[in-house]
Amino acid sequence: MSQPIRLLDKMRMKVEGNLHQPDKQHEDGCARSGISSSPLTQLHGKRTEQADGHQSSAQKKRKHSNHGNWETDQRQLYNLRWLSCLQEVDVKQIPDSEERVLIGDFSKACILPIEDGKHQDLKYISAHTVSALLLGEYEHVIHDYVIVDCRYPYEFNGGHIKGALNLYSEEQLISTFFSGQRSPRPRKRCRVIIFHCEFSSERGPKFCRSLRRMDRNANVYPNLCFPELYILKNGYKEFFQEFATFCEPRGYIQMHHKDYREELHMIRRKVRLVAGQRRRKGLFQMANGH
Known part of the structure; x- marks a missing residue:
């Protein structure tokens, strides 16, 4: 007879399953490679379905609630990655930012050539x-x-x-x-x-x-x-x-x-x-x- 699976185990199986599923189009704009579902993932899915049959209605309700929170956290994580990618692109688009330092109001690069000095905050x-x-x-x-x-x-x-x-x-x-x-x-x-x-x-x-x-x-x-x-x-x-x-x-x-x-x-x-x-x-x- 199958034993009920703890919520922590189910969340761990869910994470492992997402790592092995083919990737869809992500909001973060960052390139990711798709990996097919493995037999181990399929086995986890069957065990989860069997465990669902032994759960009460209250347990199933808690499961769906936690599953929704986990998906919300994942979307927030994707949004943070998306913002990080945008910030990196914006910095690279600043003219001459890789070779020269910006002036105090950040409007343009310094006109005079900069030297290394004792104080890092000064030019x-x-x-x-x-x-x-x-x-x-x-x-x-x-x-x-x-x-x-x-x-x-x-x-x-x-x-x-x-x-x-x-x-x-x-x-x-x-x-x-x-x-x-x-x-x-x-x-x-x-x-x-x-x-x-x-x-x-x-x-x-x-x-x-x-x-x-x-x-x-x-x-x-x-x-x-x-x-x-x-x-x-x-x-x-x-x-x-x-x-x-x-x-x-x-x-x-x-x-x-x-x-x-x-x-x-x-x-x-x-x-x-x-x-x-x-x-x-x-x-x-x-x-x-x-």
Whole structure:
């Protein structure tokens, strides 16, 4: 006499049966190969039919209910696979996404060639690329650019890239790029901003992230006023070593130079003091557009 089959066994047999049945047209759009029903599957089907004869009406009702839930779960699984396939296709259709990184508002690929750098969330460019920018080799695609030197004033005065702005505090960053009561609107013209410090390891990346954070707070995502931000890889030190002719004056003063220790401590104390006052008074509301 046949023994009743547990619900778990029936669901397992159902899964095995689907794996051996010929495939129909799936909603997920992904290619699958059809496999004919095996004798083992047929045997499971006969055992299931025999077990049905010994089940009560309540057991059969529970069986059909669980079977319906299992089919619903399978359809949801197919839909997830279908969405995954669509997402993969969309990513591949983005122009140049495999070779270059998208700018901050995801509207296009970066114009300048990207280098590997210390921080994965930032986009680095080489000293050679900056020199090419200064020579006008990108003027046909870049309408405007700003080089932000984040070093302290005594470093900047000892030698800097021609045309660079010296911004070493977040207050200066706000007053330069968000000077009015209203924050600047996103531009259609291409504007590139390049940050650097002595080695582009701390101060440059810090201010680059600060500007991006202010820009995000001032706009509706993903719109940005300054979507194309870069870091000069290895900072002013490497640039001066390779392209001193683009520096004025032609010099390089280290941050920890022994002749400027007192000035370094004074500037750091001032920056910390002003930053504390800004946090207490909520001056970041200016960056939020209020």
